[in-house]
Amino acid sequence: MLPIAIDAMGGDNAPTAIVEGARQAAAELGVPIVLVGRPDAVDAQRGDLDVIEASQVIAMDADPGSSVRTMKDSSLVRAAEAVRDGRASAMVSAGNTGATMASALLRMGRIKGVSRPAIATPIPVPGATPTVLLDAGANAECQAAWLVQFAQMGAVFARERYGVAEPRVGLLSIGEEAIKGNPLVKETHPLLADASALERSGGRFVGNVEGRDIMTDEVDVVVTDGFTGNVALKTLEGGMKTLVRSVLDALGATDVADQALQALLPLYATLDPDQTGGAMLLGVDGVCIISHGSSSATAVVNAARVAKEMVEANVVERLRAAVAPL
Amino acid sequence: MLPIAIDAMGGDNAPTAIVEGARQAAAELGVPIVLVGRPDAVDAQRGDLDVIEASQVIAMDADPGSSVRTMKDSSLVRAAEAVRDGRASAMVSAGNTGATMASALLRMGRIKGVSRPAIATPIPVPGATPTVLLDAGANAECQAAWLVQFAQMGAVFARERYGVAEPRVGLLSIGEEAIKGNPLVKETHPLLADASALERSGGRFVGNVEGRDIMTDEVDVVVTDGFTGNVALKTLEGGMKTLVRSVLDALGATDVADQALQALLPLYATLDPDQTGGAMLLGVDGVCIISHGSSSATAVVNAARVAKEMVEANVVERLRAAVAPL
Numbered sequence: 001m002l003p004i005a006i007d008a009m010g011g012d013n014a015p016t017a018i019v020e021g022a023r024q025a026a027a028e029l030g031v032p033i034v035l036v037g038r039p040d041a042v043d044a045q046r047g048d049l050d051v052i053e054a055s056q057v058i059a060m061d062a063d064p065g066s067s068v069r070t071m072k073d074s075s076l077v078r079a080a081e082a083v084r085d086g087r088a089s090a091m092v093s094a095g096n097t098g099a100t101m102a103s104a105l106l107r108m109g110r111i112k113g114v115s116r117p118a119i120a121t122p123i124p125v126p127g128a129t130p131t132v133l134l135d136a137g138a139n140a141e142c143q144a145a146w147l148v149q150f151a152q153m154g155a156v157f158a159r160e161r162y163g164v165a166e167p168r169v170g171l172l173s174i175g176e177e178a179i180k181g182n183p184l185v186k187e188t189h190p191l192l193a194d195a196s197a198l199e200r201s202g203g204r205f206v207g208n209v210e211g212r213d214i215m216t217d218e219v220d221v222v223v224t225d226g227f228t229g230n231v232a233l234k235t236l237e238g239g240m241k242t243l244v245r246s247v248l249d250a251l252g253a254t255d256v257a258d259q260a261l262q263a264l265l266p267l268y269a270t271l272d273p274d275q276t277g278g279a280m281l282l283g284v285d286g287v288c289i290i291s292h293g294s295s296s297a298t299a300v301v302n303a304a305r306v307a308k309e310m311v312e313a314n315v316v317e318r319l320r321a322a323v324a325p326l
Numbered sequence: 327m328l329p330i331a332i333d334a335m336g337g338d339n340a341p342t343a344i345v346e347g348a349r350q351a352a353a354e355l356g357v358p359i360v361l362v363g364r365p366d367a368v369d370a371q372r373g374d375l376d377v378i379e380a381s382q383v384i385a386m387d388a389d390p391g392s393s394v395r396t397m398k399d400s401s402l403v404r405a406a407e408a409v410r411d412g413r414a415s416a417m418v419s420a421g422n423t424g425a426t427m428a429s430a431l432l433r434m435g436r437i438k439g440v441s442r443p444a445i446a447t448p449i450p451v452p453g454a455t456p457t458v459l460l461d462a463g464a465n466a467e468c469q470a471a472w473l474v475q476f477a478q479m480g481a482v483f484a485r486e487r488y489g490v491a492e493p494r495v496g497l498l499s500i501g502e503e504a505i506k507g508n509p510l511v512k513e514t515h516p517l518l519a520d521a522s523a524l525e526r527s528g529g530r531f532v533g534n535v536e537g538r539d540i541m542t543d544e545v546d547v548v549v550t551d552g553f554t555g556n557v558a559l560k561t562l563e564g565g566m567k568t569l570v571r572s573v574l575d576a577l578g579a580t581d582v583a584d585q586a587l588q589a590l591l592p593l594y595a596t597l598d599p600d601q602t603g604g605a606m607l608l609g610v611d612g613v614c615i616i617s618h619g620s621s622s623a624t625a626v627v628n629a630a631r632v633a634k635e636m637v638e639a640n641v642v643e644r645l646r647a648a649v650a651p652l
Contacts, residue, residue: 137500174463174557174560247573
């Protein structure tokens, strides 16, 4: 297997936590890893990992489009080029999400027939496989035909990543009835209800779903535009954070804190974003894993694991076969 | 004070829980209550509460528009007429939300200058006043000028209901920068940033906020279109439900279950939808409180309490003064 290119410079804890995670990934996963970034920033820590040199770093809050256009020697652009040029099998970054998308899109290009790539984010569901939410923020404004492709790609991802045999695909709306929703949902519903829409993806359309269904075992893939998807994702993240902190505060003040918190550890592990392995940008012509900005070394290992699995599953070819060109 | 009209027939637990709650409200709040519904359904239980007769019941899953047009003797339509005709000071229903809105809108009419009424839903925030989210589902498709009015009305509601002196109003988006978002957000942002927009409402625009800010003390009012707002609300409800159940399951299996669950009671009370007092339909020419479908007697008492407070605060006049006609 070609090495997985890890952007050493991206993320709140870069480069230290990223390089540490990259080394752990190489040791634990048995796959070659190559770091991308400034040698002086990683040399002291990189051990025997190879480095693809890149002199520039796109900041977490930089404008994605202009950064990628002007910073041609940035770690993100170089990582995407390594995949394009066959020097890496996949790229992983915890850096600026918009710039990661733009680098992948501009350097790898799209899978033929795909109108727009989408970010597929796994939402943890206690006791079940995660729900794949897409688009989680790549496209703030969408067309109905794009949502059909998101559904096709999401079904492939749920199958390859979580082994769901026939992923249940729902369209996010504000009521289960086909006539409910905004104009985009109303236009998309009949397209997805057409039996041929998901045929090649192996998914099954289960109709409109509501926000309350996302974090349940009622559905495997939830399709929406990138504005609504990003709002739903962040609303859920914020709510979980507030609730978990409140639970810890309340239990921490009791005599039984140790035992109670011990009992909750498996649940926290399920919800821990460092454990989910990151989101995947579906629709570009290569494997691109987006880890969250505050990624720890553990998050990097898990993101590299997903990259490895997606390369081994030949997910790009499976997406190519499942997406109906418009 | 004129009596509060409570729709005895609306809600999953109607009429029993509703009538029980209505009697408790009359006893606890010291305000007159009148039930609206079929006498034969409430007579055995109503005690000395008066009844406005209505022979029809709009089902929870009925189509709102056609039901309200054709069922002129329904409890929802009669409750709204009682407010319009000066026989009740407010209406409360746990019934079909769409039909509640339609009844209120068609019978009470809009406050002069208001383009569209919006549902303002309080989102509990542990340790702080709730965040008011609007529109939580009345208008699936919105115009920028309507969102400005939602912001004005939301600020008045946060002030009158929660005593927030200068409510911080945020525009829900997918990034804090003014240039981020969908076309509606980009068009609305500069309108809200204009100093005169919230002047008469007493609110202060704090810019774009993200989903993760809703359940925090960073903002008092979150403005969005009814599609996004409903998705955010239900995503949060579903996530909370899943997480609370998982916490209870994990703690319930331990030796310290009793003590641990006892410590969490105040948090559960904060999150319990029966305690929030329901949502308010802002922009109609009367007080209309929407309680959730599975309302218990306690939920009805709390909804009636909010109705009483909003009548006493003269909220409709305050909304009228705050909304800039388009």
